[in-house]
Amino acid sequence: xxxxxxxxxxxxxxxxxxxxxxESLPPELLNAILSRLPLRDAVRTSALxxxxxxxxxxxxxxxxxxxxxxxxxxxxxxxxxxxxxxREFRHSAVREASFxxxxxxxxxxxxxxxxxxxxxxxxxxxxxxxxxxxxxIFSCRELTSLxxxxxxVPTTPPGFAGLPNLTSLRxxxxxxxxxxxxxxxLIATSPMLEALSLTLLRLPYSDDGNGHWVIQAPKLRFxxxxxxxxxxxxxxxxxxxxxxxxECPFDxxxxxHMAGLARARSLHLEIEVGDDNILEGLSCTFNDxxxxxxxxxxxxxxxxxxxxCLLRNAPKLENLYFEVNDISSExxxxxxxxxxxxxxxxxxxxxxxxxxxxxxxxxxxxxxxxFVLSKSW
Numbered sequence: 001x002x003x004x005x006x007x008x009x010x011x012x013x014x015x016x017x018x019x020x021x022x023e024s025l026p027p028e029l030l031n032a033i034l035s036r037l038p039l040r041d042a043v044r045t046s047a048l049x050x051x052x053x054x055x056x057x058x059x060x061x062x063x064x065x066x067x068x069x070x071x072x073x074x075x076x077x078x079x080x081x082x083x084x085x086x087r088e089f090r091h092s093a094v095r096e097a098s099f100x101x102x103x104x105x106x107x108x109x110x111x112x113x114x115x116x117x118x119x120x121x122x123x124x125x126x127x128x129x130x131x132x133x134x135x136x137i138f139s140c141r142e143l144t145s146l147x148x149x150x151x152x153v154p155t156t157p158p159g160f161a162g163l164p165n166l167t168s169l170r171x172x173x174x175x176x177x178x179x180x181x182x183x184x185x186l187i188a189t190s191p192m193l194e195a196l197s198l199t200l201l202r203l204p205y206s207d208d209g210n211g212h213w214v215i216q217a218p219k220l221r222f223x224x225x226x227x228x229x230x231x232x233x234x235x236x237x238x239x240x241x242x243x244x245x246x247e248c249p250f251d252x253x254x255x256x257h258m259a260g261l262a263r264a265r266s267l268h269l270e271i272e273v274g275d276d277n278i279l280e281g282l283s284c285t286f287n288d289x290x291x292x293x294x295x296x297x298x299x300x301x302x303x304x305x306x307x308x309c310l311l312r313n314a315p316k317l318e319n320l321y322f323e324v325n326d327i328s329s330e331x332x333x334x335x336x337x338x339x340x341x342x343x344x345x346x347x348x349x350x351x352x353x354x355x356x357x358x359x360x361x362x363x364x365x366x367x368x369x370x371f372v373l374s375k376s377w
Contacts, residue, residue: 034059039066043078060084068093068122072101079108085142090118096129103134113142115165121150130175141165148174152202156182162189169193175202180213180231193217194240197224203231215260223261235260246270247295250278259284271296271306273325278302279309286314293321299331299364301338308342316350320372324358324365334364339371351376 025033034042034056042056056062064086066075075098079086089109094102102119109117117140121131132152138160145168152175169190176182180203187193196217212232215223219240225233226247235257244261245268255278261267262284271278271294292314297303311317354372359365 030055031059035061035063039064039078054081057081057083061087063087064089066091068095072098076101076104076108079105079112082112085113087114088116089114090116092118092120094119094121094131096122096124096131099131102131103136106134106140107136110136110139114140115142116145117143118145118147119149119151120147123150132177138163144168146170148172150174152177153182153186156185160185160189162186162191164190165192166190167192168195170195170197170199171201172197172199173202177204179204180233184213184215188216190217192219194219195222196220197222199224199226201227201231233257239263242266244268255279255282258282262286263288265289266291266293268293269295269310271303273297273300273303276302277305277309279306282309282313284313286310287316289314289317291319291321292317293323295323295325297326298322298324298359298368299326299334299362301332301334304334304339304364304368305342311347312344315346317348318350318352320348320351320354322354322356322358324356324360326358326360326362326365331362331364334367336367336371339367343375348372348376 034045037045039062042059042062045056046053062082062084064078065088070091075091086109089105091102091105099121102121119133123130130150130152132154133148135154135157137153138157141161141163142165143163144165146163146166147168147170149172155178163186169187171183183198183201183203187196196215212234214234214236215238216236217238220238221240221242223238223241223243224245224247226245228248230249230251232251238260241261241263243266244264246261247268247270249272250257258279264286265288267286267289269292273296292310294307294310296307298307311320354369354376356369359369
């Protein structure tokens with residue numbers, strides 16, 4: 001571009017000239033450029049020139065990412081015009097006005113072989129109706145990653161063969177109106193599943209003894225569950241497990257479920273403050289456990305007993321973290337004599353690091369920390 005005289009703005013090339021320069025680039029380079037643009041900008045390139053009017057429609061690997069500002073009709077139109085499989089579709093805020101449109105998106109995404117699907121449904125403060133996904137979700141057999149928030153999952157259709165390529169499943173504030181067995185089926189029929197996160201699920205209450213359901217996933221490496229209620233979940237053997245994070249109340253048989261977590265290398269466990277040692281009778285050994293994080297009290301005998309149940313069964317533990325939770329106004333006297341009575345000779349023999357946060361420095365807390373340090377150094 002020629003230098004402009006002082007005080008004058010430089011002349012910009014005409015849009016057609018710019019388009020000609022771009023058109024001279026190899027097609028694979030043009031596709032690479034367009035695939036790196038935000039979707040909105042990629043579509044806007046259709047205004048560059050007549051030859052560019054439909055170019056974005058045939059660019060492989062465009063990322064379909066939308067937010068609350070997206071016009072639902074525009075989302076539908078873009079999906080209809082795009083001629084390649086949709087690898088990734090994310091919508092971070094599907095508002096109530098778009099709930100019906102989302103059904104159409106799912107049907108289109110099924111046809112386009114979507115692999116990564118992220119849908120976050122947002123109701124208004126007065127919204128009472130929870131959106132139920134279109135059943136075409138069960139036909140998206142190319143899915144490798146699925147994240148859902150704020151919706152209900154419909155009943156699985158007869159003959160449902162599962163999601164054979166799914167490796168990551170994250171559900172937050174998701175309901176299964178027909179019961180937890182629907183979720184059990186979804187997990188069990190996803191043979192490649194490696195990461196599972198379940199947060200604040202909405203499941204119908206059952207008090208007839210039939211509310212239990214089992215998490216079966218032989219290739220699962222990461223497992224996270226967080227809730228304010230216990231929904232009857234049980235854990236089968238998870239032979240590939242590397243990391244588990246359990247942040248919810250337990251039932252009285254929780255010690256039986258711990259066996260399913262025995263292969264974990266990293267375990268984060270929230271031990272509910274109460275009168276009982278919930279891990280009493282723990283028999284499985286965590287031979288691979290190197291990192292243990294416990295969210296619990298160190299001022300209640302019941303909680304400290306639960307801690308020792310785990311420490312006795314983790315012979316290779318190297319990193320121990322405590323997130324102290326002393327919400328109870330009642331504290332027991334956890335003295336050195338009591339702690340010595342729980343000790344076994346090889347406990348914490350491999351310990352390298354201990355970290356404690358949230359202490360209020362009660363005498364029991366100080367006794368526990370002093371005791372552990374004296375035994376592990």
